[in-house]
Structures are given as C-alpha cells and as structure tokens.
Amino acid sequence: MRASRLPGSLACFLALALTAAGCGLSGGSGDGEATAGGCKVDKANVGSGALTGDVKGDITFQTTNLKKDFGGYFNGVIAAFEKEHPGTKVKWIDDPGDATFTQRLVADAQGCTLPDVVNINVNTAIALTKNGYLIDLDKKAPDAGEPFVPALWKSSLYADASGTEVHSVLPWYSGGIVQTFNTELMKKAGLDPAKPPTTVLGLFADAEKVAKASGGKYHALLANPQLRIPADWQQMGIKIFSADGKSFTFADDPRTAQWVEAMTKLYKAGGMPRDSLSSTQDPANVFGQGKLVYGPTNPNFLRFIQQNNPTVYKKTGVGRYMLDDLGHTVGAPQYIGTSATSKNAVTAVAFARFLTNAKNQLEWAKDPNVVIFPSTTASLDDPFFQSVKGDDPFAEARKIVASDRKTATADEIALTPGELNAFSAQIQLAMQGKKSAEDALKDAQSKGNELIKQGS
The missing domain is CATH 3.40.190.10 (Periplasmic binding protein-like II)
Known part of the structure; x- marks a missing residue:
C-alpha cells in the first residue's frame, strides 16, 4: 500500500478544523457513550461486530456536481432502492464541488452532521478516515469488497487514527488511461x-x-x-x-x-x-x-x-x-463513504452498496453523456465493454480501459x-x-x- 499523504495546505486546514471536534474512533467513553470523531453515535457504528438490523428509515445522500447532468439516473437509483426497501427515504443533496467543498464537508463533520452517504475524493477520504468520521467497512460490512475489482479494492485503504489501514470507502467510477x-x-x-x-x-x-x-x-x-x-x-x-x-x-x-x-x-x-x-x-x-x-x-x-x-x-x-x-496502471477513483455519525447506519451502508453495485454502475457507464469506467468486475465483463466491433477509436478505447481496470490500483500519487x-x-x-x-x-x-x- 502507498503512504497516503494529504497536500500540505489541506492537511493544515483539516488539522485545525478537526482538532476542535476531537479525532479518532472509539467504542465508548467513560460514561458509556460511543463516539466517532468526537461525536456521540450509536454504539453499533463503532468497535467490533458487523452492522445488523432492518434497512428502513431516512438517510441523506450527497454527490458532487452531478445533479444537473445526471439527475434522471440518480433519481432512478434512489427510487429503485426505496422500492426494494419499503419504509426507506433517501434525500439527495448535490454539492457544487467548488473550491470550498472540503471546508463545507469538514464543517459538517465537526457539527456531527456529515451526510449519511457521501461522494468524496481521495484527499477527503484520507482526512475523514484518519479522524474517525467514516464507518470501518472491514468490521461493519466485512463482505463489502466482494463485487469490486480485487486490485482496486485491495489498494483502496486509508489509515485510521491508530495508523491501521482500513476500508472506509467503496470505490466508485474512474476515468481510464x-x-x-x-x-x-x-x-x-x-x-x-x-x-x-x-x-x-x-x-x-x-x-x-x-x-x-x-x-x-x-x-x-x-x-x-x-x-x-x-x-x-x-x-x-x-x-x-x-x-x-x-x-x-x-x-x-x-x-x-x-x-x-x-x-x-x-x-x-x-x-x-x-x-x-x-x-x-x-x-x-x-x-x-x-x-x-x-x-x-x-x-x-x-x-x-x-x-x-x-x-x-x-x-x-x-x-x-x-x-x-x-x-x-494507477488512478484514483471517486469514492462513496458512509458516515460513522449516521443515525441510520444500516440503511446508509445498504444504499452505498446498492449505488455501487455492478448493475447500477454499468447503467451509468452506458450513458452517452459521460466517459467513466466502473469499479466492479461484473460491470467490466459486460458486452458493452468487451464486445467491440469495428475500428472506431473510442470503442477500442472502451475495451482497452475495461481490461486495464481489472489490474489498475488506486495508488495514484498527486503533487x-x-x-x-x-x-x-x-x-x-x-x-x-x-x-x-x-x-x-x-x-x-x-x-x-x-x-x-x-x-x-
């Protein structure tokens, strides 16, 4: 695994911003309260043991600058999830993804109001994991990595407060090379x-x-x-x-x-x-x-x-x-994280996994208005990527990248x-x-x- 490193300016900002909220993940405090990143949380969200319980209730889902072009797709995914799990309600928020994106997300984390399911990049994943704000999927959903390309899943690890590398995010879409x-x-x-x-x-x-x-x-x-x-x-x-x-x-x-x-x-x-x-x-x-x-x-x-x-x-x-x-090859994908401060973690994790499953990733990748590649093995094996006819450059690129994604890692270095x-x-x-x-x-x-x- 790589030694994850935040750009200096972001590291300084996060260190200052998150110190006040308190860092780390704990199964409980002296008075029996469970905490995550300094926030009081349900004990089931932290410590050992997989999450259990019914998928029901309300959660908030945040993407980054996707609603304008892909509203139909995401509304469809949300509707399908709510139909599959009666009694659930997903509120979709789309952040504009401008220069102050990280500051806003950190402010949410500080205020213990981080969205239940959130679309984040590598740097934000590193920071939120280190400060205890994302659910440790290795403990809470130990089979979460099964659909994903093994090399990509294996390399999508980030250090928690103790320095232990954990899976705190699900790899989502990426560009090819x-x-x-x-x-x-x-x-x-x-x-x-x-x-x-x-x-x-x-x-x-x-x-x-x-x-x-x-x-x-x-x-x-x-x-x-x-x-x-x-x-x-x-x-x-x-x-x-x-x-x-x-x-x-x-x-x-x-x-x-x-x-x-x-x-x-x-x-x-x-x-x-x-x-x-x-x-x-x-x-x-x-x-x-x-x-x-x-x-x-x-x-x-x-x-x-x-x-x-x-x-x-x-x-x-x-x-x-x-x-x-x-x-x-290497390339940092976009990620989906679930908040350790969620009041409905079972449903949050279920939706994160639903959003990133092979069927939904493939459907989005087929949208003619986007050039993205999925992170699941089954999606990449679909005829859409593998059965390329003719010598059209873009079609050939699709097949090449689909094959490449099966060995690519998330170890991309950014300066x-x-x-x-x-x-x-x-x-x-x-x-x-x-x-x-x-x-x-x-x-x-x-x-x-x-x-x-x-x-x-």
Whole structure:
C-alpha cells in the first residue's frame, strides 16, 4: 500500500478544523457513550461486530456536481432502492464541488452532521478516515469488497487514527488511461501504429524517430514536464516518497535521471516544440491540429477530437497504456463513504452498496453523456465493454480501459501545485542544458522536502 499523504495546505486546514471536534474512533467513553470523531453515535457504528438490523428509515445522500447532468439516473437509483426497501427515504443533496467543498464537508463533520452517504475524493477520504468520521467497512460490512475489482479494492485503504489501514470507502467510477496517437504521422516517422511503446523510455526513443523525420513540421510531444510528472515516474516504478510519506526520494533512483536525460535529448532533437517548455498549451488542441503524434491519455479526449476534428479522429489510434516497471496502471477513483455519525447506519451502508453495485454502475457507464469506467468486475465483463466491433477509436478505447481496470490500483500519487512547479522548474533547467539531470533532481527533491515541512 502507498503512504497516503494529504497536500500540505489541506492537511493544515483539516488539522485545525478537526482538532476542535476531537479525532479518532472509539467504542465508548467513560460514561458509556460511543463516539466517532468526537461525536456521540450509536454504539453499533463503532468497535467490533458487523452492522445488523432492518434497512428502513431516512438517510441523506450527497454527490458532487452531478445533479444537473445526471439527475434522471440518480433519481432512478434512489427510487429503485426505496422500492426494494419499503419504509426507506433517501434525500439527495448535490454539492457544487467548488473550491470550498472540503471546508463545507469538514464543517459538517465537526457539527456531527456529515451526510449519511457521501461522494468524496481521495484527499477527503484520507482526512475523514484518519479522524474517525467514516464507518470501518472491514468490521461493519466485512463482505463489502466482494463485487469490486480485487486490485482496486485491495489498494483502496486509508489509515485510521491508530495508523491501521482500513476500508472506509467503496470505490466508485474512474476515468481510464490509454495511449493515443496519430497513425498517419507515426507511419511518416517509420513507426508501426500496431506496436505502440510499452515503456516510458521506449516512448521517448520512438519520439526521437519522429524528431528526425518531421523536420519540425510536427512533433512527438509537448515539452512541459508538468504534463508528465509524477505519472511517468510512478509508471517506471520510481519511489517518489519515503515509506512514511514524509519526504521525497525520487532523486535517489538513477532511473529518474535517465528520464530527465531522455526528455532533454528529445527536446534538443526537436521532438518537442521549443515554445512548449514552460507553456500551458493543451495537448488536445495541438493534437487536433494534426501537429502532434502522441495525444492525451484520457479516453474522454477522444470524444473531444471526434466532435471538433473528425478528420484527425479518423487517423487516431488507441493502444494500451505503458505498464512499464510498475506492471499496472494507477488512478484514483471517486469514492462513496458512509458516515460513522449516521443515525441510520444500516440503511446508509445498504444504499452505498446498492449505488455501487455492478448493475447500477454499468447503467451509468452506458450513458452517452459521460466517459467513466466502473469499479466492479461484473460491470467490466459486460458486452458493452468487451464486445467491440469495428475500428472506431473510442470503442477500442472502451475495451482497452475495461481490461486495464481489472489490474489498475488506486495508488495514484498527486503533487501539490507548489511541488509540481518546483520540480518542473528544475527539470526545465536541465532540458535547457543549464544543469545536469542529477543536479536538477537533487535540487528539486530538496525544494520539495522544504515545501513539505512548510505545509505547501
């Protein structure tokens, strides 16, 4: 498992906000009261022993900015649950998901009014689990993980107040990751679109061939390192953090220097536009202009190209993402958590499991207005993902990602904006020949560790 780490600013905010409420999970206090995160709760919500009882009564369900586009779907799920369990009522709240989302959720937790069932991201899951606000599913619903892809379930663990890693959330939907490329430009460079690279450094080697063949008329990749880190490093199996997550270690691995050297060589060879080193150009736009060989890795990008540049879309190839030394891909899904402060935990857990079951996840994934991939094995085995006919790029991507999701984990590493900027600045100096790869990485790591101490 990874050493989970909150971005510094979020960690500081949560530490201050949650201290007043009290942290941790307890089966009971001195006067016999059960507590969770400092809130008085039903004793059945905490401690050992699975939740038991009838599924009935009222609960609150909160999503994040989904009602406008998917109201019909969620209202249907809620209606089906209420029909299956007479006597239940699910009140749906949709948070706008803006910059103050976490603050609002923390305020709810402090006030012991966290929604019974809540849609959260990785960082919020980490914080709420550590402070005792989410139900420990390993104890309260020990069979909850059965429908989910084993690798994803196994890696969706977060530390509680004691430091023990527990399943406090159910993995929900995620985006996929694929290789996309302009097949016509690949052929011009002497590359075979049927054999895309299988490693990160192999991608750079192919990109050098593009540089030699293109004469500057088109390029392989954009140069800004922010587009590639830390994903490339993680895929190469480089240990970015120490085991405790409290310091950076990427500069200690010689493979990171190899990566910087490969980026530098490609940049100098003309495989990347000179003006893209520090720019915020969107690769999707450049690819859509037919001037970039390798496009973005999000399958949703294919929809963008199909709608805006149909000529380029017809030339777009799709391949499995580079597994490299890691052996699988990573990607943080959205999660569904159940509140340890719920006054109706049996119904909350039942609804969370109903929402994330194979049938309901598959139904949403089939919505033509969304490009998402489910977290259950049965959903991914459905013909919708597996029986792909023709050579349509998006259809092919669906099949590739569905297969990939069966081995992908939730171990995606995210850097804070300050860390990403600091690392990129040093690597850009190396790519310009102003520093060696080793010195740039050493300085980047040093600056990163300073930012961690400062709570960047």
